[in-house]
Amino acid sequence: MLPEPAKRELIAILGDDGFKDDPQSLVTHSYDGTPMQQALPDAVVYPRGTAEVSAVMKTLYNHRIPVVSRGSGTNLCGGTVPVQGGVVMVMHRMNRIVGIDLENLAAVVQPGVNTKAFAAHVESLGLFYPPDPSSMAVSTIGGNIAENSGGLRGLKYGTTKDYVIGLEAVLANGDIIRTGGKLMKDVAGYDLTKLLVGSEGTLAIITEATLKLIPPPKAKKTMLAMYADLYDAARTVSKIIENRIIPATLEILDNPTIRVVDDFAKLGLPRDAEAMLLIEQDGEPETVERDIARIEAICRAERATEVSVAKSPEEALKLLTARRSAFTALARLRPTTILEDATVPRSKIADMVLAIGRIARKHNVSICTFGHAGDGNLHPTATTDARDHDEVVRVEEAFAEIFEAAIELGGTITGEHGVGVVKAPFLEWKVGAAGIGAMKAIKAAFDPYNLLNPGKMFAKETRKRVVLQRG
Amino acid sequence: MANPQLASQLKIRLDEDQLTNCMRCGFCLPACPTFRETGVEAESPRGRIALMKAVADGLMEPDEAFEEQMNHCLGCRACEPACPADVKYGRLLEQARDAIEDHTRRHRLWVKGVRRLVFKELFPKQSRMRLAGKALHAYRVFGLQRLARRTGALKLLPRQLADMERILPAGSGRGVVERIGERHPAKGEKIATVGLFRGCLMDTLFTETNVHTVELLTEAGFEVVIPKTQNCCGALHAHSGEAEGARDLARRNIRAFKEAGVDFIVSNAGGCGAILVEYDHLLHEDSDDREDAAWFAERVKDVSELIVRYGRVPSFGPPESESGEERAASGSERTGAADAPLRITYQDSCHLRNVMRSSEAPRTLMRRVEGVEFVEMFEADRCCGSAGIYNLTQPEMANRILEHKMEHANATQAHYLLTSNPGCLLQMKLGVERHAAGSGMRVLHIVDFLHERMKRDYQSTV
Numbered sequence: 001m002l003p004e005p006a007k008r009e010l011i012a013i014l015g016d017d018g019f020k021d022d023p024q025s026l027v028t029h030s031y032d033g034t035p036m037q038q039a040l041p042d043a044v045v046y047p048r049g050t051a052e053v054s055a056v057m058k059t060l061y062n063h064r065i066p067v068v069s070r071g072s073g074t075n076l077c078g079g080t081v082p083v084q085g086g087v088v089m090v091m092h093r094m095n096r097i098v099g100i101d102l103e104n105l106a107a108v109v110q111p112g113v114n115t116k117a118f119a120a121h122v123e124s125l126g127l128f129y130p131p132d133p134s135s136m137a138v139s140t141i142g143g144n145i146a147e148n149s150g151g152l153r154g155l156k157y158g159t160t161k162d163y164v165i166g167l168e169a170v171l172a173n174g175d176i177i178r179t180g181g182k183l184m185k186d187v188a189g190y191d192l193t194k195l196l197v198g199s200e201g202t203l204a205i206i207t208e209a210t211l212k213l214i215p216p217p218k219a220k221k222t223m224l225a226m227y228a229d230l231y232d233a234a235r236t237v238s239k240i241i242e243n244r245i246i247p248a249t250l251e252i253l254d255n256p257t258i259r260v261v262d263d264f265a266k267l268g269l270p271r272d273a274e275a276m277l278l279i280e281q282d283g284e285p286e287t288v289e290r291d292i293a294r295i296e297a298i299c300r301a302e303r304a305t306e307v308s309v310a311k312s313p314e315e316a317l318k319l320l321t322a323r324r325s326a327f328t329a330l331a332r333l334r335p336t337t338i339l340e341d342a343t344v345p346r347s348k349i350a351d352m353v354l355a356i357g358r359i360a361r362k363h364n365v366s367i368c369t370f371g372h373a374g375d376g377n378l379h380p381t382a383t384t385d386a387r388d389h390d391e392v393v394r395v396e397e398a399f400a401e402i403f404e405a406a407i408e409l410g411g412t413i414t415g416e417h418g419v420g421v422v423k424a425p426f427l428e429w430k431v432g433a434a435g436i437g438a439m440k441a442i443k444a445a446f447d448p449y450n451l452l453n454p455g456k457m458f459a460k461e462t463r464k465r466v467v468l469q470r471g
Numbered sequence: 472m473a474n475p476q477l478a479s480q481l482k483i484r485l486d487e488d489q490l491t492n493c494m495r496c497g498f499c500l501p502a503c504p505t506f507r508e509t510g511v512e513a514e515s516p517r518g519r520i521a522l523m524k525a526v527a528d529g530l531m532e533p534d535e536a537f538e539e540q541m542n543h544c545l546g547c548r549a550c551e552p553a554c555p556a557d558v559k560y561g562r563l564l565e566q567a568r569d570a571i572e573d574h575t576r577r578h579r580l581w582v583k584g585v586r587r588l589v590f591k592e593l594f595p596k597q598s599r600m601r602l603a604g605k606a607l608h609a610y611r612v613f614g615l616q617r618l619a620r621r622t623g624a625l626k627l628l629p630r631q632l633a634d635m636e637r638i639l640p641a642g643s644g645r646g647v648v649e650r651i652g653e654r655h656p657a658k659g660e661k662i663a664t665v666g667l668f669r670g671c672l673m674d675t676l677f678t679e680t681n682v683h684t685v686e687l688l689t690e691a692g693f694e695v696v697i698p699k700t701q702n703c704c705g706a707l708h709a710h711s712g713e714a715e716g717a718r719d720l721a722r723r724n725i726r727a728f729k730e731a732g733v734d735f736i737v738s739n740a741g742g743c744g745a746i747l748v749e750y751d752h753l754l755h756e757d758s759d760d761r762e763d764a765a766w767f768a769e770r771v772k773d774v775s776e777l778i779v780r781y782g783r784v785p786s787f788g789p790p791e792s793e794s795g796e797e798r799a800a801s802g803s804e805r806t807g808a809a810d811a812p813l814r815i816t817y818q819d820s821c822h823l824r825n826v827m828r829s830s831e832a833p834r835t836l837m838r839r840v841e842g843v844e845f846v847e848m849f850e851a852d853r854c855c856g857s858a859g860i861y862n863l864t865q866p867e868m869a870n871r872i873l874e875h876k877m878e879h880a881n882a883t884q885a886h887y888l889l890t891s892n893p894g895c896l897l898q899m900k901l902g903v904e905r906h907a908a909g910s911g912m913r914v915l916h917i918v919d920f921l922h923e924r925m926k927r928d929y930q931s932t933v
Contacts, residue, residue, distance in 0.1 A: 024536050027525040028518040033496045040530075073512070074497040092510040114501070138497045328555040335491040337556070386491060 002042045002087070006063040010045060010087075013055045018093075020044045029088040032073035032080040033135070035336050036386050037421060041068070041082040048093045050168060050176060050207040057205065058174035060087060066454045069205045071112060071140030075147050076339055077420030079200050083455040089205065091142050098208065100125055104182040105213045106165065111142025111206050128216035130157035133416070134327065142206050148198030150416030155374030156246045157214075159416065161197045166210030169196055172447045182210055195442070200418050201453040203446040217282035220248070221292045222316035225304040226273040230254070233275035234350030236302040237373045240279075241346065243298065245291050249280035250374030251323050254353050257330070257368040257381075261322050264329035269322060273305065275353075277373065278323045280316075326370045327381075333366075334383040336392075340399055342406040343415030346376040355405040356380045363398040365391065377415035397466075403429065404466050424459035436462075477533045477574040481526050484566045490524045492558045493517065499550035499560075504854045505543060508871055513540055516550035516560050523567055538575055541567045543868065545861055546710050547821035547854035548745075552828070561826070562752065565709055572712025603675060605644030635863070638900040639676065646674040647681035648697050655685050655695040658927075662692040662781060666733035668724075668747060668771075670740045671703045672893045683922035684739045684774055690925060691782030693737075700727040706746040706822075709753065710859050721750045722760055725767045735781075736767065739774045739918055741820025741892035742859065744827050747771040773823055774918060775832040775891065787840040787924040812844040816885040817917070818876070818899055820892035821854045833891055833917050840924055848888075849879040857898030873898065877906035889917040 002010075002021065011019045021043040030040045042065075047053045060067050066086030073080050082088055095112035105127065109118060115136040122129045132151035133139060139149070145167075150159040166180035180186055180193040196204055227233040237250060253261065253276040262269040269276070277299070281291045292309060299307045310316035331337045344352045353369050356378070360367035371378035380402055382395045403413045403426050413419075413426045428436050440458060443450075499516040500506050506515035513522065522540060525531040541564065548561045647669050665688060669681050685695050701724050705717030724747075728736050738744035746753070751768035754760045778784055815837060824830045830852065837845045856862055856872035880888055880902065888903070890896045899914045 022536060023531050023534065024513045024522060024540060027531050028512040028521055031495050031521060033494070035494060072497055072500060073495075090512075095510075116501075135497070138500050331494060331496075331555040332557050335488065335494075335556075337494050 002065065003063060006059060006065060007043070009059045010043070010056060013052055013059065014045055014047065018046045018048070018052070020046075029070070029073075029090070030081070032070075032078065033076050034078040034081065034420070034422060035338050036392070037078040037081045039081050039083045040085065041088040042085050044088045044090060046090050046093050050170065053089070053170045053205055053207050054174045054176055056087075056089065057170050057172065060451060061173045061449070064449055064451065066451050067205070068453050069111075069142070069146070069201045071143030071146075072114075072135075072138045073143075074135040074139050075143065075418060075420065076341075076422075077147075077200075077414070077418040078422050079147060079418050079420035079453070079456060080143075081421060083421060086451075086454075091140065094142075094207065095140075097121060100127070100213075101182060102127075105215075106182040107211045107213055109141050109209055109211065111140060111145070111209065113141045115139045115141055115144055122213055123216065126216065127213040129163065129211060129213055131160045131163060141209060141211070145197050145206055145209055146199065146201050147418040148416070150372070150375075150377060152249050152251065152372060154372055154377065154416070155250055156248045161194060163212045164193060164197050164209055165212050167193050167196055167206055168208035169204035169206050171204050172449065172451050176207075177204070180210065184212075198418070200420060200456055202443060202457055203452060205452070217248070217284075219285040219288045220280060220282040220316075221288050221310065222249075222278070222280045222319050223292060223296065223299075223307065223309040224319045224322075225277045225279070225299040225308075226270055226306040227275040227277070227303070228273065228305050229303070230274045230353055231350045232303045233277055234347075234353075234373075236277060236299055236304065237349060238347050239298045239302060240295055241374075243294060245281070245294060247279050247291070247295065247374060248282040249278065250372070251278040252276065252349065252353075252371060252373035252378075253278075253322065253326060254357070254369040256357075256366070257326055257370045258322070260329045260333060260368055261325055264332065265321055265325045267322055270306065276322065277304075278319065323370070326368075330368055330381050330383055334385055336384045336386040338382040338384065338395060338399070339417075340380050340382075340402065341371075341377060341415045341417045342380060342402050342411060342413065343375075343377045344406055344409045344411030346374060348409040348411065349373055349376060349378070351409055352376075352378060352406060352411070355409075356402055359398050359401045359405065363394045363401075365395050365398050367398065367402075372415075375415070376411065400426070400463060401466050419457050421456060424457055425461065425463035427457065427459065428462040429465060473532050474534070474574065474576065477570060478526060478529075480570040480574055481523070481533055481567065482529075484570045485523050485527050485563060486559070486566060487527065489559050489563050490520060490527060492556050493520045493524075494556055495521070496555060498555055499553050502549040502553040504545055504547060504549070504856075504872055505868060508868065514543065516544075516554075519544060520558070520560065520563060523563055533571075538571050541571060543865060545821075545854050545856070545858040545868075545872075547858060548825040549821060549852070549854065551825055561749075565712070565714065568710070568712035569714045570712070602644070603642070605642070634901055634904070635897070638897055638904060642675055643678045646678055647685065648699055650678065651682055651685065653697050653699060655689050657692050657694045658689050659692055659783070661694050662783070663734040664694040664696065664732070665735040665737045665772075665777065666701075666728045666731050667695055667697045668701065668704065668736055668738045668740075668743060669697060670738070670743045670893070673740050673743075677893055677896075677916065680739060680916045680918050684737075684918050687778070687785070687918060687922055687925060688737065688774065688782070690785045690927060691778045693735075693777070693782060695737075696731050696733060698727040698731040700730075702727075704743040704746050705753075706742050707859055709746055714753075717746070718753055718757070721746075721753050721764065725750065725760065725763050728767060729763060734770065735777060736771045737774050737777050738771060739891070739916070741773065741823030741827065742894055744771060744773050745822030748827055771827075773827055773829050773832065773891065775836050776827070776829040779832040779835050784836070784839060786926045787836075787843075787921055788926055789842050790923045812842055813887070814844050814846055814883070814885045815840075815887040815889060815920070816846045816848045816880065816883040817851055818848065818855055818880070818888060818890045818895055819852050820890060820895050821858070823891050824852055833889075836921060837889065837917070840921070843924075846883045846885055848883050848885075850876075851879075855895050855898045855902070857892075857894040859894060862898060862901075869898075873902050874906060877902040880912070881907050881910065885912060887920060888912055888914045889920050890914070891917050 069089045070080040091112040094110040098108040133149040512518040705720035709717040748771045754764040856869035862869040
């Protein structure tokens with residue numbers, strides 16, 4: 001429950017329909033896309049514009065009430081679960097595309113704009129916004145910015161951070177700042193734009209974004225290669241890049257994933273294959289043809305057992321089915337699906353996939369791995385049942401070892417999902433004690449009373465590092 | 472106000488596995504009509520499941536707002552194809568409504584009385600439906616309708632009911648069996664024997680469509696039987712929390728079609744078909760009926776799906792002779808050159824699409840009609856707001872959805888808007904009357920449209 005005066009002030013700012021604290025609203029804002037994370041807020045607010053966000057923040061600041069800003073709540077790190085109660089701020093009503101600037105190839109949007117709808121609108125104007133997180137049909141641009149979302153196109157086109165060139169944001173005390181602009185060059189002071197992207201709602205509330213757009217590729221081609229040995233697949237990935245080809249998509253599925261997908265979609269895949277690569281190239285038609293021919297040759301030279309190149313968009317769609325149904329196929333195996341995103345340098349993919357398999361067997365849990373081979377961003381996915389406490393503990397132990405293995409290979413604990421609650425105990429493993437100190441100092445400068453998404457990013461206690469056994 | 476009985480019943484009845492299977496990814500949100508209208512999480516499938524789970528976990532009391540939220544769902548089940556984890560949302564919703572129906576404190580006496588009359592005394596008894604049909608027919612034919620309209624008696628009805636009264640077709644006391652008999656041989660070589668599920672609303676309000684369905688099926692090579700002992704499918708019961716009534720009707724229907732010895736059970740109403748294909752689930756706890764229910768469920772097919780997948784698709788061309796009604800209507804038809812092709816569009820029946828998972832077959836048939844241009848309506852896969860009796864119980868949301876639907880319908884510039892379910896048909900008629908009155912757009916069941924254009928290859932030989 002909020003203190004009565006705070007509630008009265010918020011209703012005065014937002015009106016009756018902009019403030020809710022009935023049980024139904026609290027329960028339905030107690031979770032996000034993360035398994036086994038739930039905490040009730042004290043109220044939910046729906047601001048209609050920057051001025052309201054600013055006024056709300058002034059009130060919350062004066063009353064020292066925590067706030068979690070939220071789009072569609074699809075993140076996988078517990079980033080929008082209000083673990084310390086307070087107010088959940090839903091950005092859905094701020095969902096306007098403010099303008100598309102064709103001269104500067106830039107878009108200005110409010111944070112509640114749906115990612116897919118925005119991408120489609122941009123496309124209808126003959127332009128391209130590449131970041132494509134799997135949740136884009138549901139997610140919002142604001143959420144993507146807060147989490148610095150990636151997607152399948154990361155290797156060639158980069159992630160959300162590469163397209164955010166300006167922001168308007170409200171600080172903890174209600175002050176409004178503007179960063180960057182429709183500018184390709186801007187070195188005036190610290191780069192607050194980049195700092196706020198991926199800050200998971202812990203530094204400020206984003207109320208408007210300026211996004212870079214690019215011309216779309218003219219052609220696209222899709223192909224698929226199967227391997228009997230994981231290292232052959234991994235070498236293919238490295239060789240493609242070595243040959244100065246950057247594919248638009250370069251995805252890998254491991255053997256357990258291939259089997260699950262084949263069971264689900266009945267695609268007639270070779271069930272003993274150790275790896276499958278899905279490769280797409282886009283660009284000028286001649287370049288695409290040439291690149292795909294060269295990639296095909298590399299696949300064969302690296303002992304692919306089967307290579308298929310789609311001759312039509314329909315065939316391409318068929319080849320894409322295996323990768324596209326991976327998540328669905330896994331989600332149907334068991335009630336609880338835990339999708340992680342340990343990431344390694346791309347030359348270490350085979351080592352990482354094998355390490356994951358070894359760790360899963362050791363802890364007697366089921367983990368399938370698929371992901372973005374081109375940028376080393378893997379999705380080891382555990383299928384389990386939240387009601388089986390023993391198994392859940394084993395899964396957690398397995399993931400701790402997987403994070404350790406990733407770091408040992410020069411990688412990171414999270415490539416695109418964010419830290420939130422679930423990775424907070426592991427953050428120090430990646431950035432070190434001094435790194436945590438620097439980040440906490442930044443947090444304190446922006447948010448001295450720890451009101452913005454408290455309990456995220458920094459854990460009370462760092463988890464003890466696990467010692468990996470070789471073999 | 473606390474309602475401990477309802478809370479404990481929800482804990483017992485809600486399927487814990489299904490509640491756990493929801494991983495809260497949110498992929499259902501953009502598919503949900505009420506979420507799209509409101510942008511409020513509680514109005515989404517993920518939100519509603521979270522509410523059910525919160526009640527089952529004892530985190531929340533099932534208060535009046537909870538009951539209202541469960542009733543606010545259209546039950547269109549567009550969330551199910553969108554769900555990666557295959558959560559059976561429709562079942563959870565039925566379980567929640569079932570518990571609410573038994574333990575709510577909100578129904579006033581007259582509502583309970585009306586529901587009892589409709590669910591227990593009217594729909595399960597075909598003879599009474601007939602009687603209702605006769606009454607409706609009399610209301611139309613003997614000038615009572617005119618009288619009611621002129622005296623303003625209709626103003627006493629809520630707007631939603633009064634609007635419905637205007638678009639209701641002339642009822643009939645004679646159903647399809649009374650009109651054309653029980654058994655109809657296939658034209659040409661027989662492919663299979665199918666049992667027609669006539670449907671109580673279909674057979675009372677749209678008897679003609681049932682007759683046309685039989686003729687379309689025989690033309691496509693099916694022998695058609697219409698078991699007389701069949702009755703209401705139970706969909707309205709199941710969706711409104713009267714599960715026991717639905718089970719009873721299911722058992723009787725299974726017996727009727729089993730005795731008739733059919734290869735398929737064919738439905739021309741998506742709303743009925745969807746519950747028929749789920750009889751196996753409806754009776755899964757019933758060891759005596761389980762096997763027969765599975766036999767029944769796997770044989771249920773929508774009329775379009777059956778013809779496209781198993782039948783000899785008849786040729787469809789311009790109608791041989793325009794009916795008088797059509798000539799009269801053509802005066803106000805959409806303008807365009809006389810030789811321009813007729814434009815048609817289609818509104819999916821949610822339950823046909825999302826539960827029976829059939830959306831291509833009707834489109835395939837429509838594209839086969841010579842001299843007709845099929846135009847896809849934007850978001851044809853979205854609920855029209857009819858949703859069983861939703862448009863009567865939740866008129867405000869239903870009207871908002873209908874208004875958006877008609878914007879898309881108008882944008883197609885179609886002469887005909889076709890559907891595959893009587894509820895959608897009536898709702899779209901209401902939509903045309905309210906939002907496209909001058910357009911001359913006609914709303915028809917797809918079977919009636921196809922029947923009129925069917926070339927009878929076997930007419931002279933059989």
